[in-house]
Amino acid sequence: MNWKTTAATTAMMVLALAGSAAADGELNIFNWGDYTNPELIKKFEAAHNVKVTITDYDSNDTALAKVRAGGHGFDIVVPSANYVPIWVKEDLLLESRPDEMENFKNVDPRWVDVSWDPGRHYTVPWQWGLSGIGVNTKVYGGDINTSAIWLDPPAELVGKINVEPEMTDVMFATIKYFGGDWCTKDLELLKKVRDKLTEAKPKWLAMDYSVTEKLPAGDYSAVYYWNGAILRSRLKNADIKFGYPKEGYPLFMDSVAILKDAKNVENAKLFQNFIMDPENAALISAFAKYSNGIKGSEQFLPADMKDAPELVAPPEFEKAGEFLTTCEPDVQELYTRIWTELQK
Amino acid sequence: MALNGLQLSRRRDVRKRWLLSAPALLIIFVAAIGPLFVMLAYSFMLKGDYGDVKFGIFSLDGWTSVLFQRDIFDDTLGLADAHLTILWRSVKLSLYTTVVTLILGFPTAYFISTRPPLSRDIWVFLVTIPFWTNLLIRTFAMQQVIRNEGIVNSVLTGLGIIDQPLQIMHTDTAILLGMVYVYLPLMVLPLYASMEKLDFRLIEAGYDLYASRLKVLWRIIIPLVKPGIIAGSILVFIPSLGAYVIPRILGGGKNMMLGNLIELQFGAGRNWPLGAAISIALMVLVMIALLFYVRNASRSGAGHG
Amino acid sequence: MARRTFDIRAQPGFGLLALFTFFALYLPIAALVAYSFNSADSLSRWDGLSLRWFISAWQNSNVQDAAIRSLVLALWAATLATIVATMAALATTRTEPYRGLTFKYAFINQPLMVPEIVTAVALLIVFSRVKVWTGYSGMGYLVLAHTAFCIPFAYLPIRARLESMDLTLERAAADLYATPWQAFRRVTLPLLRPAVIAGFMLAFVISLDDVVITEFVKSGGQDTLPTYMLGQLRRETTPEVNAIATLFLALSVLLVTVFFFVNRRKP
Numbered sequence: 001m002n003w004k005t006t007a008a009t010t011a012m013m014v015l016a017l018a019g020s021a022a023a024d025g026e027l028n029i030f031n032w033g034d035y036t037n038p039e040l041i042k043k044f045e046a047a048h049n050v051k052v053t054i055t056d057y058d059s060n061d062t063a064l065a066k067v068r069a070g071g072h073g074f075d076i077v078v079p080s081a082n083y084v085p086i087w088v089k090e091d092l093l094l095e096s097r098p099d100e101m102e103n104f105k106n107v108d109p110r111w112v113d114v115s116w117d118p119g120r121h122y123t124v125p126w127q128w129g130l131s132g133i134g135v136n137t138k139v140y141g142g143d144i145n146t147s148a149i150w151l152d153p154p155a156e157l158v159g160k161i162n163v164e165p166e167m168t169d170v171m172f173a174t175i176k177y178f179g180g181d182w183c184t185k186d187l188e189l190l191k192k193v194r195d196k197l198t199e200a201k202p203k204w205l206a207m208d209y210s211v212t213e214k215l216p217a218g219d220y221s222a223v224y225y226w227n228g229a230i231l232r233s234r235l236k237n238a239d240i241k242f243g244y245p246k247e248g249y250p251l252f253m254d255s256v257a258i259l260k261d262a263k264n265v266e267n268a269k270l271f272q273n274f275i276m277d278p279e280n281a282a283l284i285s286a287f288a289k290y291s292n293g294i295k296g297s298e299q300f301l302p303a304d305m306k307d308a309p310e311l312v313a314p315p316e317f318e319k320a321g322e323f324l325t326t327c328e329p330d331v332q333e334l335y336t337r338i339w340t341e342l343q344k
Numbered sequence: 345m346a347l348n349g350l351q352l353s354r355r356r357d358v359r360k361r362w363l364l365s366a367p368a369l370l371i372i373f374v375a376a377i378g379p380l381f382v383m384l385a386y387s388f389m390l391k392g393d394y395g396d397v398k399f400g401i402f403s404l405d406g407w408t409s410v411l412f413q414r415d416i417f418d419d420t421l422g423l424a425d426a427h428l429t430i431l432w433r434s435v436k437l438s439l440y441t442t443v444v445t446l447i448l449g450f451p452t453a454y455f456i457s458t459r460p461p462l463s464r465d466i467w468v469f470l471v472t473i474p475f476w477t478n479l480l481i482r483t484f485a486m487q488q489v490i491r492n493e494g495i496v497n498s499v500l501t502g503l504g505i506i507d508q509p510l511q512i513m514h515t516d517t518a519i520l521l522g523m524v525y526v527y528l529p530l531m532v533l534p535l536y537a538s539m540e541k542l543d544f545r546l547i548e549a550g551y552d553l554y555a556s557r558l559k560v561l562w563r564i565i566i567p568l569v570k571p572g573i574i575a576g577s578i579l580v581f582i583p584s585l586g587a588y589v590i591p592r593i594l595g596g597g598k599n600m601m602l603g604n605l606i607e608l609q610f611g612a613g614r615n616w617p618l619g620a621a622i623s624i625a626l627m628v629l630v631m632i633a634l635l636f637y638v639r640n641a642s643r644s645g646a647g648h649g
Numbered sequence: 650m651a652r653r654t655f656d657i658r659a660q661p662g663f664g665l666l667a668l669f670t671f672f673a674l675y676l677p678i679a680a681l682v683a684y685s686f687n688s689a690d691s692l693s694r695w696d697g698l699s700l701r702w703f704i705s706a707w708q709n710s711n712v713q714d715a716a717i718r719s720l721v722l723a724l725w726a727a728t729l730a731t732i733v734a735t736m737a738a739l740a741t742t743r744t745e746p747y748r749g750l751t752f753k754y755a756f757i758n759q760p761l762m763v764p765e766i767v768t769a770v771a772l773l774i775v776f777s778r779v780k781v782w783t784g785y786s787g788m789g790y791l792v793l794a795h796t797a798f799c800i801p802f803a804y805l806p807i808r809a810r811l812e813s814m815d816l817t818l819e820r821a822a823a824d825l826y827a828t829p830w831q832a833f834r835r836v837t838l839p840l841l842r843p844a845v846i847a848g849f850m851l852a853f854v855i856s857l858d859d860v861v862i863t864e865f866v867k868s869g870g871q872d873t874l875p876t877y878m879l880g881q882l883r884r885e886t887t888p889e890v891n892a893i894a895t896l897f898l899a900l901s902v903l904l905v906t907v908f909f910f911v912n913r914r915k916p
Contacts (some may be wrong), residue, residue: 028869034884053714053870056880061612065395069610069773071780073868090394159511165597167612191417206514206596213885217693219492219513236691329393337416340613343600344426358747364740368733368800369756375797376760379771386774448670451660455667458658467671469909474674476905478858480875481894484882485677488684493693495680528674548657561660586764588861593882603766603861610770610865620774623767630764 024049027267030057030067030074032254033209034229035127037287044274050267058209059166067092067259075262076271078126081253082168082324084116094258096269098124103276111253111293115325123255124272125293127228127284130251130321131169132310133243134211134230139221144243145317147177150224151200158203160221162214165207167339168324169250170197173224176248176320183327185334194338201342215240226252228290231310242310244317251323253293380627387620395614406617410625427605427622434602437516438584441523442531442577448524449531449576454565456532457539468536475529483593486522487513490594514596522590527583531576538572571641578637582630602626678898685891692886702892712893715877719857722788722873726795727803727852733796734803734852735845739837742811760798768798769865776866786868794866795856802855803848810844843911850908854901 025048029036033056041052055074057063060083066072068090079087087093098104099112099120107125117123135144140156148154150161151174163170172182174197180189205220211229214220216237223230227242234240256275258268274280281292282300291311298306305311313321327335387406389397413424456467474482489495490512497509512518542565550560566573588603595601600608602622609619684692688699706712734757741753760768772794780786818840822832838845860875867876874897881890 026870030869033880053872054711055869055872056884058883059612061614065611065614068392068395069777071777071786071868073780073786073870075869086394162596187417194416201598204598205511206598208514208597209883210885213691217493217691218509334416336614340608340615341413341416341426343605343608343613344429357744361740361744361747362749365737365753365757368737368804369753371729371733371793372756372759372797372800375772375793376763376768377756379768379775380763382775383767383771448666448673451663451666452670454660454663470671471674472909473902473905474678476854476858477678477898477901478860478875478894480858480860480878480882481681481898482677484878484886484890484894485681487882488680488692489677495676525673525677528670532670544657551655551657557660565660582762583764586766588766589879593879603764606766606770610773616774619770623770627763627767630762634762 025264025267026050027052027076027264027271028074029054029076029078029271030063030072031055031076031078032057034212035078035254035288037283040275040280040283040287043280043283044271047274048267048270050264050270061167064090070261072259073263074259075264075268076256077259078254078256080168080324081114081116081255082326084123084255084257085326087257088117088122092260093122094260094262094265095121096258096265096272097121098272098276101269101273101276103273106276106278106281106294106296108293108295114253115323117255123257124276126254126256126275127288127290127292128251128253129227129290129311130244130249130313131164131166131173131224132227132230132249133245134215134223134225134233134240135243136215136218136221136237136239137241138239144241145246146243147173147224147245147247147249149222149243149245150204151177151196153200153203153222157222159205161204162206162208162211162220162223162225163204164223164225165209167335169252170224171335171339172250172322172324173245173248176245176322179247182250182322182325183331185331190334190338194341197338197342212236226290227310228288231289231305231308234310235304244313244320246317246320248320248322251321253323380624383620384624387617387624389617391615391617393614395610395616397616403617406615406621409615409618410621430600430602430605433516433599434585434587437520437523437601438581438587440520441527441584442581444520444524445528445531445580446573446577449528449535450573453532453535453539453572456536457542464540468533471529471532471536475533479526480589480593482526483522483590486525487594490518490521513594514598516595516599518594519587519591519599519601522594523584523587526590527580530579530583534575534579535569535572538569538575542568574637574640578633581633585629585633586626681891682895682898684888685895687888687891690887692888692891702888703896706889706892706896709889711872711877712874715872715874718788718871719873719875722791722795723853723856725792726799726856727849729792729796730799730803730852731807731845731849734800734848735807735841737800738804738807738811742808743814743816757804758801761801765798765859765861769862772862773865780868788871790866790868791863791871791873794862795859798859798862799852799856803852806847806851807841807844810841814840847908847912850904850911854904857901 027050029052031054036054041054044050045052057066060080063077063079064083064086067074067077107120111125112120133144133149135149139160140154142154149157150163153161171193174193175182175184175189177196178189178192180186184190211220211223211225212232215223215230215233230240230242234242256272258265258272262268275284276294278294278296279300281294282297285292285297285305286302289305386397388402388404389399390401390403390405392398409424410427411424412421414421456464459467492509492511492513500506501509512521546564546568547560550564555563586603587601588607591599591601591604606619606622606626609615609622685702686698686700687695688701689696737757741750776790818836819832822836827835858875860879863873864876864879874893878890878893
């Protein structure tokens with residue numbers, strides 16, 4: 001190699017490392033995996049000439065840990081409702097005032113004065129849903145509207161169950177299974193919860209994420225998982241049925257927030273405003289199959305979502321659903337310890 | 345005291361050699377060795393509420409919770425059986441992996457070393473290709489073989505040997521198969537290196553003395569290639585012990601190994617000091633294995649003169 | 650014995666086991682490649698041959714970005730590692746033992762001894778703090794981390810080659826009034842070239858393959874191809890992941906083949 005080619009290669013490497021300058025700006029989104037519609041991103045990129053990158057995370061705790069460590073380089077994060085107050089308290093979020101944005105008028109009033117972000121000073125609704133039961137009815141034909149499916153599994157399902165690895169959802173359902181209240185400190189009840197989880201875990205096959213692939217394919221026969229993913233599974237395999245745990249199930253809403261140390265604040269604000277447009281909100285839902293919180297998006301939703309049993313709870317089970325709230329730090333700590341003990 | 349010219353030039357030479365090696369040493373210090381010391385320090389600090397540590401506050405909690413835990417309900421101190429289970433699984437699966445790769449790798453290396461020299465290179469090349477293929481890709485490939493609708497199950501059900509697919513994915517067996525598959529080349533290559541130098545006249549002499557094939561294998565071949573066996577076993581055992589990607593993909597988030605336990609503490613577990621302590625414990629385990637190797641290697645090296 | 654000649658090299662069953670091993674080594678890879686040509690939407694069905702997943706992988710901008718990032722990162726790390734490893738190899742060979750020599754060996758080979766996950770979390774601890782202090786969270790951290798673990802791989806072949814060369818030619822050059830630099834440039838380097846290329850390629854492949862350290866060091870928008878695939882593997886995997894893996898595999902095989910023949914030609 002002569003010096004000229006060396007110099008040219010070096011120059012190219014420097015350029016490539018510095019990143020292409022084709023777009024006007026960048027936006028780094030840190031979101032749950034398999035949750036973001038690529039078409040939505042393409043539309044946003046085209047509308048604002050911004051290059052968007054998406055990085056996946058697995059759980060609220062993982063996302064919080066990564067951002068909390070610092071130097072993450074993300075602009076946007078999508079925490080669940082019960083984690084938003086922690087993010088705010090830890091001083092990680094920017095008060096971007098979505099309530100003063102142009103498209104805020106589209107937000108369903110039900111989702112404006114929410115307990116985790118009253119008046120929406122930080123966050124914009126992304127999607128909401130619940131954790132429920134998905135069962136392959138060819139394998140098991142009994143009652144599926146109960147947490148017993150995964151806590152006291154019938155013989156047909158033992159060793160074929162996948163449980164979502166999200167601490168609060170699992171704790172919630174198990175506490176409710178024993179008739180307790182969310183955020184309870186009742187040690188006697190929590191001991192039952194711990195013992196039940198320890199006893200049930202060997203009967204599960206996995207605590208993993210690839211449900212939309214493995215439930216329809218038959219790798220899993222039952223799951224305790226989020227409703228949108230079970231809907232997607234049912235569309236691929238009609239034997240999948242959805243159950244609402246009558247003992248109690250957690251509702252969630254994930255919301256888009258801007259990080260305090262974001263480098264692309266303006267683009268992030270554009271994104272918050274962008275997803276409050278009904279057509280764009282419908283794009284979000286069309287991909288991951290969860291409801292969104294934007295009025296008028298219904299008309300843009302795909303037909304397979306209208307009246308889907310996974311999205312509209314039958315009246316007798318509606319009451320069993322409850323929004324997850326943030327527990328006191330000592331309760332949170334207690335639950336985390338029970339959860340960590342389970343990880344063996 | 346005056347130095348003579350020779351000494352002076354030697355000193356200058358040594359200084360020049362330090363300068364020349366300085367960049368490499370510096371990079372390794374900054375991005376590999378130094379951080380280990382920082383981690384050691386972190387393992388003695390108090391954990392932060394949501395990850396990180398409370399900087400500068402000394403605590404032994406990280407280290408005690410490697411092996412012990414306070415019971416959540418009656419506050420008694422007991423063994424942390426979650427950690428011990430994971431430790432045991434890691435050691436057990438790594439040992440199994442070593443044994444299985446040895447059982448498969450030994451005949452393979454022997455087979456290659458008894459081919460004619462020209463085709464030998466081709467066989468070695470065939471072992472090298474999977475070795476240089478991305479570990480993630482090989483794990484993913486293994487997943488496609490063992491999953492419920494994978495090749496193994498399709499063939500077995502197709503032949504009517506089983507009527508329900510075997511549940512291999514998300515079990516310890518899946519992790520074991522994955523590790524055997526991924527680390528097999530690491531066993532074959534050093535074994536081959538020592539078998540290539542095998543002196544077949546010694547084997548001939550064995551047969552002249554009416555030894556059986558088994559006896560020749562046991563009394564002549566194995567002792568001669570012992571350095572290769574040890575090297576291969578170490579090369580397989582050490583990465584198995586620290587495996588992270590393979591159990592993460594094949595274990596289904598339920599069957600953890602030490603690598604995953606460490607990751608958990610830096611993520612959802614939010615206990616950095618504990619994670620740091622487990623990391624250091626893992627490193628010590630590896631160092632013990634390496635010391636064992638060095639001792640054996642030097643002893644058998646001395647044996648051959 | 651029924652056989653006419655007694656083969657002293659034969660061991661019963663070894664050939665069979667060896668062939669099984671080769672079969673087992675290649676079956677999963679073959680399956681992976683085969684399924685990348687699957688036209689079905691999922692990995693659990695085979696619908697016929699098609700290139701659709703290669704096209705979709707090729708057009709996926711996440712894959713493109715990650716692939717380019719991987720290659721550029723590997724190029725940087727391998728180049729830097731080869732340069733400093735060559736210097737270090739020159740400094741640690743063809744000399745009488747001097748104080749600190751063993752220390753240098755141990756130091757340079759250290760990244761080989763420590764489990765990757767341990768280095769990864771240690772780097773996470775340190776780099777996340779440095780990122781906050783300096784406000785810089787670019788690719789530099791990944792380049793630095795990759796360079797560090799590539800150094801021993803680049804160092805080994807170069808050192809091996811240097812140890813087989815003596816100093817006669819360099820002395821001859823010095824006798825002809827060549828400066829040390831000229832002697833290095835005109836004599837040592839040309840002789841060393843095959844080893845430097847081999848070291849560079851090893852380092853390149855090692856950097857390209859890394860998952861664990863990258864996963865823990867990367868900031869937002871810094872996915873490499875392996876970390877992108879790691880993210881995909883726990884989700885719904887379509888044959889697109891197979892297609893990406895097949896392309897990646899082809900690149901590795903190409904590099905290894907070149908490496909194999911470069912090495913083989915040497916006397």
